[in-house]
Amino acid sequence: QIIITNGCLEAVTLSVMELSAPGETVAIFTPCYSGLLLSLHNLGRNILEIPCASDGPDMSVLENLMAEQAFKVLILSAIAYNPLGFNLSVEVKQRIAALAHQYQSPLIEDDAYGELAYHGQPNSPIVSYASRQTDQKKSAPIIYCGSFSKALTTGFRVGWLATHGNISPFIKRKLSINLTSSQPPQVGLADYLYSEGYRAHINRLRGVLEREINCLSEAVLRHFPTGTQLGQVRGGMFVWVKLPENLESMDLYQAALAHNISLSPGEVFSMAGMATHCIRLSASHPWSDEREAAVVVLGKLTEGLLRAR
Ligand SMILES: Cc1ncc(COP(=O)(O)O)c(C=O)c1O
Structure with a gap:
């Protein structure tokens, strides 16, 4: 199930509002892009920064934090990470999906840069591994957020929030903030996505x-x-x-x-x-x-x- 949002940051923010409360701890990878830090600060969440090396987080640290239930929800990106530029390997993404399932630890996957892995790099988001290997009824939610801001232009403000679970609470959050997202850019984008132009553009952009x-x-x-x-x-x-x-x-x-x-x-x-x-x-x-x-x-x-x- 999917809703259209005003960009990826709104999708992540709605997810944080739904999956945690003010004063609770939200974990992120650090260094982390400033827009997310500001949003979490404004929402009154405690921020737990999980340090990343140039190729990603230390998986044993991440597992320990999940096992200790040190945070309410983890926000993470696996592809073309801003600012470090890593792509998590398929093994690491599978491991994160499996740990989230094992510890019932919700994830918010920010895939704003998902189209911008360079040629030959793995480019499936974490959520794609979770959906294949876990029983949806028992699994912790992975909320998948993205947008066209990086692949096309920030100005469209067209993003999305997708979940295998119940989307209704997220729709209510969206309604309470700004009702819906503007439709004309969505109509224009839909036409472009159905053409061959979009894929050709992404292939060129990666190179x-x-x-x-x-x-x-x-x-x-x-x-x-x-x-x-x-x-x-x-x-x-x-x-x-x-x-x-x-x-x-x-x-x-x-x-x-x-x-x-x-x-x-x-x-x-x-x-x-x-x-x-x-x-x-x-x-x-x-x-x-x-x-x-x-x-x-x-x-x-x-x-x-x-x-x-
Ligand atoms: C990792 C990441 N996610 C989300 C965003 C915001 O995306 P949008 O413009 O679609 O809200 C940014 C913008 O810099 C970003 O770097």
Whole structure:
């Protein structure tokens, strides 16, 4: 069963409202995109941040937290994770689905970037493994949320919330907030989805993004000082960079701003201050000499911060 929402964040927010109450604990992967952190903060939920390495969470930590019932619901993304860019392996996704079933631990799967795994990467969401291997009547809910914001454009504000369980409580939540979602963009999108154009666009976009990310990653490795670390990006449009010698990302952010260069400081990806030495760079614009020059400036600014220590 599915309802159309105003983007993915509304679908996730409605799910959080339905599956937890103010003051209860909601778990997320960290670093985590800031929109979700703000939404959880506004909803008055306690936020439990589960640290992720460049290839995903530590599964034994996740299992222990589920076994201890340390949270009411877990929000997670398996594909082209924003900001780390990992894709969880099929084995890990199967394991998470199985653990959720074993511990009756509800999941909210945010699949906003689900179409943006690079070619050859696994791209089925966790929910697809749950539906195959569990008895629906006994299983904990997995609420599957997504949108066309990343694959097409944020401006459509067309997303969805899907569940194998009862959708009525989610419809009531949606009605109480803003009744329904605007129909004209849905009609236009439906036509496009039935054409061959959408699939062709996604296939092209995956290749384009991978090339842009490679250009950006190589430029960072060329121009940033030794000790800078990058993860391997498997999907999406972001590169996550760990600065050398635990430099503060806010210092680089401020210095970059003075040169008209925009980056996302690690501060905004964790309420618990777990990402202060990292930055996120975006590859959502075509690679160009101007962008290379900006990376050169960032590298020099980083060197300057190291020297000023
Ligand atoms: C992981 C993730 N989920 C959801 C969203 C929000 O999606 P939408 O614009 O469809 O609400 C974002 C936006 O940056 C995101 O990064």
